[in-house]
Amino acid sequence: MRFAIQVNASPYQSNTGHSAYRFIKAAVAQGHEVFRVFFYHEGIYHAFKHTTPPDDELNLTPCWSELAKQHNIDLVVCISAAQRRGLLCGDEAQRQGKQGDDLATEFRIGGLGQWIEALIEADRVLVFG
Amino acid sequence: MYLASLLSKIGQIKPVKKILFALRKPPHSGAYVQEMLDIIMTVAAFDQEVSIILLDNAVFQLKKQQQPELANLKATAAIYKALPLFGINDLYTETESLQERGLNVASLEESVIAIPRAKIGDFFKQFDLVLTG
Numbered sequence: 252m253r254f255a256i257q258v259n260a261s262p263y264q265s266n267t268g269h270s271a272y273r274f275i276k277a278a279v280a281q282g283h284e285v286f287r288v289f290f291y292h293e294g295i296y297h298a299f300k301h302t303t304p305p306d307d308e309l310n311l312t313p314c315w316s317e318l319a320k321q322h323n324i325d326l327v328v329c330i331s332a333a334q335r336r337g338l339l340c341g342d343e344a345q346r347q348g349k350q351g352d353d354l355a356t357e358f359r360i361g362g363l364g365q366w367i368e369a370l371i372e373a374d375r376v377l378v379f380g
Numbered sequence: 381m382y383l384a385s386l387l388s389k390i391g392q393i394k395p396v397k398k399i400l401f402a403l404r405k406p407p408h409s410g411a412y413v414q415e416m417l418d419i420i421m422t423v424a425a426f427d428q429e430v431s432i433i434l435l436d437n438a439v440f441q442l443k444k445q446q447q448p449e450l451a452n453l454k455a456t457a458a459i460y461k462a463l464p465l466f467g468i469n470d471l472y473t474e475t476e477s478l479q480e481r482g483l484n485v486a487s488l489e490e491s492v493i494a495i496p497r498a499k500i501g502d503f504f505k506q507f508d509l510v511l512t513g
Binding site for chain 2: 257259291292331332335363364366367370371376378
């Protein structure tokens, strides 16, 4: 089955992002396909590359990057939600006359169109948070 | 260009989905309501069949006589006025959500159909996809 996943909560706001991550691992392990994860609302905070929690705590952002690389999952961060909250990739920062490049590896900035495409193409759509 | 190619690609391979957005948050929950309405309008722009149901405190999103501009906030009810332009005409709410807050359908800015709580489950069944927010 083809899944599309939306993550709406930030990593330290609730466990829903972590639940989404674990769900995807389990689904992939059972032979399902998760082709896109869309980060929206406060969910965009999963994509900040400089998250630096203490060593004995889970750092979810690199876990997402690793998962995406392993299973070819498209991690899309909504551009308008990201810009509101100050998350800009290098290209976008330059375009806006700002400095910075805060997007973690394997994530990409995209639009709502990519999420709608996923909604239409997926057999199942799950919203976390 | 990208949007056009995406639209034609989707048009070729998948039928239209009936999508219900079940909203539960009051207006001015940060940017949450605005961002939900952004998604809703984009889904409708991709020619999907969109309906909205307002549950719990979401009924306040459409309450008449709000003056959010006094607090420098965006009027959520005003965004709903744009929905028919996107082909979204089906607005629903739950009778009890209104009653519990001392409201009725006449308290709301738009024309909304109220469905009793006992029938909400059946109502949901007619949709291909129910998205919460």
